[in-house]
Amino acid sequence: GQNIDQPTEMTATEGAIVQINCTYQTSGFNGLFWYQQHAGEAPTFLSYNVLDGLEEKGRFSSFLSRSKGYSYLLLKELQMKDSASYLCAVRGPGNYGQNFVFGPGTRLSVLP
């Protein structure tokens, strides 16, 4: 089976750092993605990890440990506009993306 777990909700203060964790158990692995989704909008791509380690992209970083089935998204210097849901998704093997599995998402609220 395939299962992805994320915390349901998190709250942080503007200017702070927040880490959103994702654990997964999937049959096969071909990359882990993080998406940002503002309320009422479509998910948009944030980051991609296929090898162990940290990928940094501006204020956002994503970490992957394949042996532990674990990833986190790190958001630095939080801004009010970072209030959104963050979706962890794992792509399994096979052609294209029909083996994508999405986690339930973590709703982040950034407070002034």
Add this chain to the structure above:
Amino acid sequence: IAGITQAPTSQILAAGRRMTLRCTQDMRHNAMYWYRQDLGLGLRLIHYSNTAGTTGKGEVPDGYSVSRANTDDFPLTLASAVPSQTSVYFCASSDRAGDSYGYTFGSGTRLTVV
């Protein structure tokens, strides 16, 4: 058009009626997908198409059908809508299995079945 266009944006539909949600992309992506998003359940795959002329069933295909007559269009049809199909529907596309960008999503269709 830039990316994926979905129509309608929202719809209230009487139970038992037939409805087609439209999805068009202009990126020449080979693969397209339909997801539904429900609170607490995340995004769940309904149907997918890896290339024009082929389709496959996802996690929750019952009550839905799709077609892929060409690369750009991937309509989703509800033959006889039921209230449990009330959801937000997202169409998405991707290029290759090794693509590091994953999916591009449309803006969604909010469907309410009453």
